[in-house]
Amino acid sequence: MENETRKSMIDQRLLRLLLSLLLIAFLVTTALAFKTKFSSGILDAKGTSPTASLEVAQTNYQARVIGYGRVSVRLKPGSYQLIYTENGASTTTAFTIYKGRTTTMSASLSGGQPTNTKPAVDKIFTLLPHYTNQYLLYAQPTSSGKPNIVFYFLAPIPVPANGSRPSQSQGNDLEPAAISAAKTWLTQNGINLDNYTFIITGS
Amino acid sequence: MRRSIALFVLAAALVALGVWAIPQLVIRPNIISLQLNPLTTAVADKLSNNGKGLVPGKDFNLQTIYYFDDNSWAVARITPVNNNLQASLVVAKKVAGGYQIVLGPGTLFRQSDLQKLPKDVAAYLYSIGAIIT
Numbered sequence: 518m519e520n521e522t523r524k525s526m527i528d529q530r531l532l533r534l535l536l537s538l539l540l541i542a543f544l545v546t547t548a549l550a551f552k553t554k555f556s557s558g559i560l561d562a563k564g565t566s567p568t569a570s571l572e573v574a575q576t577n578y579q580a581r582v583i584g585y586g587r588v589s590v591r592l593k594p595g596s597y598q599l600i601y602t603e604n605g606a607s608t609t610t611a612f613t614i615y616k617g618r619t620t621t622m623s624a625s626l627s628g629g630q631p632t633n634t635k636p637a638v639d640k641i642f643t644l645l646p647h648y649t650n651q652y653l654l655y656a657q658p659t660s661s662g663k664p665n666i667v668f669y670f671l672a673p674i675p676v677p678a679n680g681s682r683p684s685q686s687q688g689n690d691l692e693p694a695a696i697s698a699a700k701t702w703l704t705q706n707g708i709n710l711d712n713y714t715f716i717i718t719g720s
Numbered sequence: 721m722r723r724s725i726a727l728f729v730l731a732a733a734l735v736a737l738g739v740w741a742i743p744q745l746v747i748r749p750n751i752i753s754l755q756l757n758p759l760t761t762a763v764a765d766k767l768s769n770n771g772k773g774l775v776p777g778k779d780f781n782l783q784t785i786y787y788f789d790d791n792s793w794a795v796a797r798i799t800p801v802n803n804n805l806q807a808s809l810v811v812a813k814k815v816a817g818g819y820q821i822v823l824g825p826g827t828l829f830r831q832s833d834l835q836k837l838p839k840d841v842a843a844y845l846y847s848i849g850a851i852i853t
Contacts, residue, residue: 532728539735546739550746557751576783577776578754591751636786642846643839646831658849 558594558614563587564601565625572600574609599624600632607632639664641713644706651695654703663714668699670719692719759785759794759812762819767798767805780805786844793841798825809850811841828852 560583562571567586574580575597583590592614599610601624608629612620639656641664646655650671657665670692696717703710760776767774774780778801785796792814799807811823823833829851834842845851 532725536728536731536735539732539739543735543738543742547742547746550743553743553747553751557747559749573752573754575754576781577757577760579757581752581754583752589749591747591749593751593753636844636847638840638843638847643843645846656846658847664847 553591555617556594557591558616559589559591559619560597560599560612560614560622561589561619562599562622562624564603565623566603569601569603569624571624572602574598574600599629601625601629602632641666641708644703644708647702649695649698651691652699654699657716659714663712665716666703666708666710666713667716667718668696670695670717692717757782757785758817759796759819762812762821763796763798763810763825766810766821767825774805777801788841788844789838793838794819795841795844809845811837811845 560573562583564571564586570582570585571588572580572582573590573592575595580598580600594614594616596611596613599612599622601608601610603626606626608624608626609632610622610624610629612622614620641656642658644656645666646653648654648671652671653669655667655669657667659665700710700715756776760782763780763782764774764776767780776782780801781799782796783799785794787794794812794814796810796812797807798805798810806827808825808827809823809829810821810825812819813822814820822836823829827850829845831851834845834851837845842851
């Protein structure tokens with residue numbers, strides 16, 4: 518009888534202990550939930566199309582799709598970009614999340630900066646450098662936005678039949694022809710020279 | 721004793737329900753966290769020397785990232801957050817889900833470096849003046 522009473526007391530103590538642990542877990546979870554709530558902010562994003570995708574991106578972090586059409590998510594405070602994609606076209610808009618506040622964003626294709634996954638590279642940079650035995654052509658970006666096309670004359674002075682070295686003037690005579698040939702080559706490759714600064718140089 | 725166990729089970733169920741339901745009710749809408757870009761991780765690994773790791777966001781930021789050829793190549797600009805680093809460029813290639821730095825960090829590259837890059841990536845480096853001509 519005494520043993521049974523003792524066993525029952527131990528069982529009850531064990532149950533109380535387990536219940537206490539569960540209550541502690543409950544309190545900790547609740548405290549963490551409130552901590553998360555008060556240390557984060559809400560993004561309420563709406564796109565013009567209900568099927569358009571909405572993505573959130575941040576410097577150093579991978580962009581993540583948060584939903585389509587209209588989405589509300591909680592984020593850590595900081596600066597983000599909202600990427601709105603509709604029928605293959607995307608725009609990016611910057612936004613900031615503040616603690617305990619809701620940031621409302623309306624996204625549309627006309628409302629943000631176009632999103633570039635690949636930069637627009639002037640054709641001249643894919644075409645050049647180009648060289649022949651007379652000249653070298655290369656492209657230079659400039660701060661003004663109008664790139665330079667540099668013509669570098671290699672002065673290949675042909676050796677006359679009699680073996681004597683040609684004069685410097687003979688070499689210079691070849692330059693206009695080489696420039697003309699270079700310009701023709703550029704035009705044939707679809708380059709409009711009006712859009713560039715053509716610089717002539719040489720050894 | 722049986723009554724005690726029944727009460728315990730009931731109490732435990734209520735507490736467990738509370739543990740599950742409270743965050744759902746308090747944290748509404750759901751919190752989302754973003755994962756570090758694999759390119760950032762590759763750059764952090766490349767920049768770290770003598771086992772001293774550099775932390776993205778604290779030591780540097782990866783900005784102006786351009787992806788090429790269906791994201792298999794990327795060119796990014798490293799912007800230092802403090803004065804321990806210099807602003808520079810990196811070219812990375814996608815390898816097994818992650819990125820491997822192929823060129824850089826550097827501010828200028830040689831034409832011979834371009835041989836291992838696709839034409840569009842090389843053209844982009846030309847266009848931003850990162851190639852010594």
